[in-house]
Amino acid sequence: LARAxxxxxxxxxxGKSFVENVREVSxxxxxxxxxxxxxxxxxxxxxxxISVSSVYDGKHMMKRMMPNMEVLVVLDDVDxxxxxxxxxxxxxxxxxx
Numbered sequence: 520l521a522r523a524x525x526x527x528x529x530x531x532x533x534g535k536s537f538v539e540n541v542r543e544v545s546x547x548x549x550x551x552x553x554x555x556x557x558x559x560x561x562x563x564x565x566x567x568x569i570s571v572s573s574v575y576d577g578k579h580m581m582k583r584m585m586p587n588m589e590v591l592v593v594l595d596d597v598d599x600x601x602x603x604x605x606x607x608x609x610x611x612x613x614x615x616x
Contacts, residue, residue: 525593534563534590538606542598545605552605553577559606563590574605582612589614 522537529535536559545551556577560569563585571577590613597603 521593521595525591529591531589532591533588534585535592536562536590537593537595539595541594541602541606542596545599545602552602555602555606556581559592560584563588563592578605578608582608585613586611587614589616 525535525537529537538555538558541555544555548554552574553571556571556574557569560571560577560580561567569580571580592607592613594603594606597606
């Protein structure tokens, strides 16, 4: 259902990312959250050269790069606050709207 809604409305946004299996990927390895941050940044900017070196770095990159963009980020299967904080942070990471 979330994917269907995402597919129908995502064209309205400057950037978009649908992140599946957050719980599974973030628990699979020590670099799980970092790889999910890379996915969000790649999806939003369509730039393969963006690379996150740590979760801390990823948070700051997202905060710095997206505050003036209307983005749609859907996080599927989040089960821990650390996952949400690493991938969506604070409301000021994104442009209101």
